[in-house]
Amino acid sequence: MTAVTDTDVAGRVNNEKFTAAQVRVNREAVDSNTRRGGDIRVTLSPKTVRSCSGFGGILKLAPGDFITEHYHPYSEEFIHVVEGELEMILNGEPIALGANDSLMVPIGVRHRLVNVGTSEAHVVFHLSPLAPRPELGHVDTEEAQRPELANPDVGGHP
Numbered sequence: 001m002t003a004v005t006d007t008d009v010a011g012r013v014n015n016e017k018f019t020a021a022q023v024r025v026n027r028e029a030v031d032s033n034t035r036r037g038g039d040i041r042v043t044l045s046p047k048t049v050r051s052c053s054g055f056g057g058i059l060k061l062a063p064g065d066f067i068t069e070h071y072h073p074y075s076e077e078f079i080h081v082v083e084g085e086l087e088m089i090l091n092g093e094p095i096a097l098g099a100n101d102s103l104m105v106p107i108g109v110r111h112r113l114v115n116v117g118t119s120e121a122h123v124v125f126h127l128s129p130l131a132p133r134p135e136l137g138h139v140d141t142e143e144a145q146r147p148e149l150a151n152p153d154v155g156g157h158p
Helices: none
Strands: 011-013 016-018 039-044 055-061 066-071 076-083 086-090 093-097 102-105 111-115 121-128
Touching: 055 066, 055 111, 086 102
Parallel strands: none
Antiparallel strands: 011 016, 039 055, 055 121, 066 111, 076 102, 076 121, 086 093, 086 111
């Protein structure tokens, strides 16, 4: 197998040239957001890699912690559980999730994620398409755990 270099994967994002170094983002390079609960890191977004179709990242959720209920009026959300035991509540209906389970949250569906296990849960998520403006991307249906904090800054359409 041959190693991939930046020049091997050079291409275009939004019609601008980019290199592999400009589209790779480490979890530790982005700010943690705990507004709705957990440790949410938006790693791939219009802000970080100039994406134009969606954004995604990594969530860590301690035992008993939860992400407050909200919905996305413009985006589907794709969840993949890497580790842990979770319960996703979709429009009031609970769904058990464990390691290697994936779930799609349809546009407009209220959802709340709870770590029902005894160890930290690790989740990968992606939302697409982008809302017309970042502030339209999430609608809270219960008070955020830390309402004084800002929503994650994913960037967005100019």
